[in-house]
Amino acid sequence: MATIKTNYLMPKGLDHDLEQTCDSAFSVTSRMAWLERQVKKRRSRKALLELSDDLLKDIGRSRLEANREARRWFND
Numbered sequence: 758m759a760t761i762k763t764n765y766l767m768p769k770g771l772d773h774d775l776e777q778t779c780d781s782a783f784s785v786t787s788r789m790a791w792l793e794r795q796v797k798k799r800r801s802r803k804a805l806l807e808l809s810d811d812l813l814k815d816i817g818r819s820r821l822e823a824n825r826e827a828r829r830w831f832n833d
Contacts, residue, residue, distance in 0.1 A: 802827045
């Protein structure tokens with residue numbers, strides 16, 4: 758993924774006229790990637806609700822656990 762570089766220029770009249778470059782830790786692309794992960798997580802949690810009790814048993818989960826997982830906050 759590419760990051761967006763932001764250039765900050767120092768105001769005129771200061772002792773130095775240096776260009777400062779800062780890579781944002783929360784760039785647009787990293788935020789989009791985070792959002793995509795959250796959406797995938799939410800979809801997989803909701804998919805648990807659609808599984809039959811037999812399929813849940815096969816993966817070692819109960820209906821109660823599937824319901825709890827589906828109700829979790831998106832960023833958990």
